[in-house]
Amino acid sequence: MKIHSKAVHSGDRKRVAGTPIPVTTPIYAAASFFYDELESIDKVFAKEMHGYAYSRYDNPTNAALEELVTHLEGALGTLATASGMSALQIAITAALADRRKHVLAANALYGATVKLLQQVFEPFGTTNAFVDICDLDAVAKAIAAEKPGVILMETISNPLLRIGQIDKIAAMAREVGACLIVDNTFATPALVRPIELGAHISLSSATKFLSGHGDVIGGLVSCDEEHFEPVRALSRIYGPILGPFECYLTMRGIKTFPLRFERQNRNAAAVAAHLSHHPKVNSVYFPGLENHPDRETTSRLLPEGQFGAMVSFEITGADKAGVFAFFDRLKMIVPATSLGDVHTIALYPAIASHRDIPPKQRARLGIHDNLVRLSVGIEDIEDILADLDQALAQS
Numbered sequence: 280m281k282i283h284s285k286a287v288h289s290g291d292r293k294r295v296a297g298t299p300i301p302v303t304t305p306i307y308a309a310a311s312f313f314y315d316e317l318e319s320i321d322k323v324f325a326k327e328m329h330g331y332a333y334s335r336y337d338n339p340t341n342a343a344l345e346e347l348v349t350h351l352e353g354a355l356g357t358l359a360t361a362s363g364m365s366a367l368q369i370a371i372t373a374a375l376a377d378r379r380k381h382v383l384a385a386n387a388l389y390g391a392t393v394k395l396l397q398q399v400f401e402p403f404g405t406t407n408a409f410v411d412i413c414d415l416d417a418v419a420k421a422i423a424a425e426k427p428g429v430i431l432m433e434t435i436s437n438p439l440l441r442i443g444q445i446d447k448i449a450a451m452a453r454e455v456g457a458c459l460i461v462d463n464t465f466a467t468p469a470l471v472r473p474i475e476l477g478a479h480i481s482l483s484s485a486t487k488f489l490s491g492h493g494d495v496i497g498g499l500v501s502c503d504e505e506h507f508e509p510v511r512a513l514s515r516i517y518g519p520i521l522g523p524f525e526c527y528l529t530m531r532g533i534k535t536f537p538l539r540f541e542r543q544n545r546n547a548a549a550v551a552a553h554l555s556h557h558p559k560v561n562s563v564y565f566p567g568l569e570n571h572p573d574r575e576t577t578s579r580l581l582p583e584g585q586f587g588a589m590v591s592f593e594i595t596g597a598d599k600a601g602v603f604a605f606f607d608r609l610k611m612i613v614p615a616t617s618l619g620d621v622h623t624i625a626l627y628p629a630i631a632s633h634r635d636i637p638p639k640q641r642a643r644l645g646i647h648d649n650l651v652r653l654s655v656g657i658e659d660i661e662d663i664l665a666d667l668d669q670a671l672a673q674s
């Protein structure tokens with residue numbers, strides 16, 4: 280099946296003997312399950328029989344969502360977690376369990392991911408090194424020098440939207456026995472399926488494009504054969520699972536995700552083209568633009584004509600107060616901390632996602648104080664452009 284059909288059908292309509300087949304998976308708000316004979320639950324615990332015993336281990340609503348995402352990601356199995364951050368934590372923990380406790384990470388990562396590495400893993404003895412993941416020679420050198428147990432990158436980086444060569448990095452990781460974990464939140468499985476490109480684990484914040492309506496916090500860890508059981512086993516003990524209500528909402532969101540995402544991609548390309556010629560804008564960052572530094576990788580790894588729904592741009596000459604004023608003038612675009620929703624969202628990286636990075640380091644990473652990040656929604660493109668134009672007019 281193709282993605283639009285998988286999104287609508289995968290995971291649903293499991294048959295339960297003696298009951299009618301519901302068209303969508305119900306919310307199983309049960310903490311535990313029992314059977315007519317005690318022997319059955321004994322077999323479930325012994326993994327001799329498929330079944331449910333306790334919802335920290337497994338729940339039918341979760342299982343439906345997990346099967347759906349497994350199909351979307353081209354993975355062997357998926358775990359739905361309480362947030363994108365808990366997805367990262369359990370993936371890194373499982374991957375490091377039998378490997379050298381050293382992480383080689385992209386130097387452009389979601390802010391909380393950097394904190395997770397430095398403030399949560401480091402105190403337990405894990406060490407970290409960072410590299411420009413789009414510089415393949417630098418990555419090769421770093422792998423040889425650092426001998427990492429885990430390599431961690433994002434498919435499309437935040438907020439400058441750089442694209443690394445997942446397939447080549449995966450091959451290098453496999454050569455040295457390292458586990459490649461890819462945060463696929465910005466690209467989504469509609470653009471890139473990291474496991475098909477050789478990554479071991481592909482994870483996402485379900486909060487963003489997949490659920491898509493700004494009403495869920497959730498995460499998804501999709502694994503290859505080697506990593507699924509360890510992740511699942513850890514989750515049974517740790518318990519960072521997504522609740523069945525949120526699983527239901529996420530699954531409901533995913534049914535229209537490919538449809539929404541196509542339109543968001545189209546709108547984003549139109550926004551990027553418009554801003555590229557705007558007198559108040561001095562730079563636009565978008566993987567679909569001719570001048571994007573990873574043009575070759577983009578045309579190799581992304582489907583033709585689709586570049587995601589994120590656009591970043593710099594307001595000419597604006598200081599912090601100027602950017603604040605721009606945000607305050609927005610009438611329809613929502614100035615909120617998230618991305619991937621049906622509505623267009625504007626975020627100011629210097630005070631939000633990259634707030635905790637010292638200004639000098641931020642500048643070195645190319646994240647200037649006049650940079651604005653947009654997550655483009657499904658509204659009418661004329662209304663999105665009109666709102667941007669009126670807010671930029673006085674900048």
Ligand SMILES: *Cc1c(COP(=O)(O)O)cnc(C)c1O
Binds near residue numbers: 437462465484
């Ligand atoms: C939002 C986000 C996360 C964290 O997800 P939560 O659901 O907020 O925990 C991780 N990685 C990326 C790229 C994100 O955008």
